[in-house]
C-alpha cells in the first residue's frame with residue numbers, strides 16, 4: 001500500500017476546488033460518521049482551549065516548577081505592544097507560541113499539536129493571524145483540519161516525536177502544519193500550502209532535541225517561538241509562488257531519514273546540544289535531575305561528542 005502523500009491530498013483538493021482544510025474536514029466527518037458541523041464544532045472547541053492557554057501564558061502567571069520557564073511570553077507581548085517588535089505579526093505569533101509552551105511547562109492545559117513540546121506553534125501562528133490580520137475564526141477552524149492532514153502524512157512517512165526524530169520532527173512538523181494553515185487562511189492554494197510545508201521542514205531539517213535535564217522547557221520555549229517564525233516565513237514563500245524543486249513528500253521522507261541517523265544524544269535524552277553545555281549540566285544537577293552519562297559529558301569537553309554522546313547507539 002502506498003504511504004499517505006501530501007501531493008495526493010493536494011491533487012484531490014485542487015480537483016474538488018476546495019482547500020486542504022475542507023478536504024480533511026469532510027474526510028474526518030466521513031470516517032467518524034459524524035456530520036460536518038459536529039466535527040467542525042469539535043475543532044472549534046479545541047481552538048478555544050488553545051486560545052485559553054495563550055491567554056494564560058500571556059498573563060505571565062504560568063511558571064514551571066523548575067523555575068526555568070515563565071513570564072517570557074508576556075515580555076515579548078509587552079514589547080510588541082510598546083512598538084518594539086521586529087515585525088508585528090512575527091512578534092505576536094512568537095509571544096503566543098511561547099505562552100502555550102510556558103503553560104505546558106507549568107503542567108497547565110494545552111492541546112498537543114502535534115505534540116506537547118511543540119504545542120505553541122500552530123495556535124501561535126493562527127491566533128496571531130486572527131489578531132493582527134483579522135482572519136475570521138471559522139476560517140482558522142477549517143484550516144486546522146488541513147494542518148491535521150499535514151501532521152498525519154508526516155506521522156506516517158517520518159515522525160512527530162523528538163525522541164524518534166529530534167526537534168525537527170516536533171517543532172519542524174508543527175511549523176509545517178502551521179505554515180500550511182497560514183497559507184490557507186491567507187487565501188493561498190493547496191499547492192502553495194504544500195510548498196510552505198516543504199520549506200518549513202527543509203528549513204528546520206536537522207534540528208536536534210536537547211532539553212536541559214530532559215525537561216520540556218529549555219530550549220523548547222525558544223524553539224516554539226522559532227517554529228512560529230519559520231512557519232510564517234515558509235507560508236510567505238508558498239504564497240509568493242516559490243516552488244521547491246524537490247517534491248514535498250520526498251522532503252518529509254528526508255526528515256524521517258535524518259531523524260533515524262541522529263545519535264540518541266540528540267533525541268530527547270538530554271545528553272547533547274544545549275543540555276550538555278556546562279550551564280545545562282549545572283542546571284540539571286541543581287534540580288537533582290539525572291546527569292548525562294559520563295561518555296556524553298566527555299563529549300562536551302571535546303573528546304569526540306559524535307562517538308561518545310550517542311548513548312551507545
Ligand code: SF4
Pocket residue numbers: 117118161162163166167168170171208209210211215216217218219220223268
Ligand atoms: S527540544 Fe525536544 S523536547 Fe523540546 S520542543 Fe524540541 S523536540 Fe520537544
